[in-house]
Amino acid sequence: MTDLCVEVERAPRAALVRLEGDLDKVSAPAFRKCLAGLAEEGCVEVVVDTAGLAFCDSSGLWVLVEHQRTLSGMGGTLQLTGVHGVLRRVLEVTGLRPLFASQL
Structure with missing residues (x-):
């Protein structure tokens, strides 16, 4: 298991969030916050x-x-980029891929 490193670049109404490591039950609460x-x-x-x-x-x-739903309710979006491996497969299998206005 690898810790999750979260790097954020902010703009007035936007943000770029870079993830590195594992997003799992241990790191998910901090990422949610x-x-x-x-x-x-x-x-x-x-x-x-x-x-x-x-x-x-x-x-x-x-x-x-959850965050995609939150932002959608606020008139915004959550996009995913750089999707690969397990996350790509899970998004495809679950049918969640279209939920994210993404460049998958």
Whole structure:
């Protein structure tokens, strides 16, 4: 298991969030808190770069789904970029891929 490193670049209503490591049941709560903070700041256009993500379990996937719903309710979007490996497969198998305005 690898820790999750989260790097955020902010703009007035937008943010780029880069992930590196494992997004799992251990790291998901802190990631959820980070995304909630961005929403509170008014960042409603969020791009999550998952190119550095080594692993994502259902806890991590659920954080992404929840935040997409939150932003959608605020008139925003959550996009995913750099999707590969397990996350790509899970998004395809579950039919969640279209939920994210993504460049998968």
